[in-house]
Amino acid sequence: MPYDSVDRPSIERMVREFYTDVLQDDILGPIFTKALGDDLTNGKWYEHLNTLYNFWMQMMTGESPYQGHPFPPHAFIGPLYRETFERWLELFHATVYRLFVPEIADKFYKKANILAEQFMDNLGMNDEDEDEEY
Ligand code: HEM
Structure with missing residues (x-):
């Protein structure tokens, strides 16, 4: 049965399942592995997952x-492309x-x-895309 309300346990499950899939993804996996490692139970992931629950x-x-401020870490992750954000949104x-x-x-x-649109704006990705339909 799908959850029909939002609470801490349902959010925790969603976040854990999302990042489990992210780690296995060919585009996103390597980015997150570089930043936090490939083991969701390590200390860095523990911190990140907690931040994301909150x-x-x-x-x-x-x-x-x-x-916190959601955007700043994304400025230092290394090159992120529209395709990266599209995959993130898809998952x-x-x-x-x-x-x-x-x-x-x-x-x-x-x-x-x-x-995601705000992050892309902040990263200067939307400057030349004004005639595209996203
Ligand atoms: C291209 C897609 C994305 C990638 C590769 C990505 C990756 C990351 C990484 C590596 C971190 C830093 C972890 C750390 O060092 O502690 C982070 C933090 C975070 N991300 Fe993303 N992210 C993406 C998109 C998003 C989107 C669309 C959202 C919001 C809906 C989001 C929300 C956050 C938040 C809230 C944090 C923690 C910020 C804080 O420290 O307070 N991310 N992300």
Whole structure:
């Protein structure tokens, strides 16, 4: 049964399953392995997953200790392309629609999409794409 509400346990499951898939992806896997290693149970991943639990609780419920700034780390990861963000969104879409009822999955995905567009703007990726339909 898909989750029909958002709470800490459902968010934790979503985040863990998403990054499990990310690590196995041919485009995203190497980027995350370089930044955090390839073992979701190591200390760096523990920190990252915790940050992401709090981040998504903040985005979806507004009740969370997350007070960070999501963008800055992405400026230092190494070259990120539109294709990288598209793959990220594709995997995220698959994860949230697998776990949540469509209305909630849609809310997650819309928020992720807005953030991804902002990140791409910040990275200067949208400058010459104005006539493309994304
Ligand atoms: C091209 C796609 C993306 C890649 C490769 C990527 C990769 C990463 C990496 C490597 C980190 C840093 C981990 C660390 O060193 O602690 C990070 C942090 C983070 N990412 Fe992404 N990311 C991507 C897209 C996104 C999107 C679209 C979102 C939001 C919906 C997002 C949300 C976050 C957040 C909240 C953090 C933690 C920021 C903090 O420290 O407070 N990422 N990401």
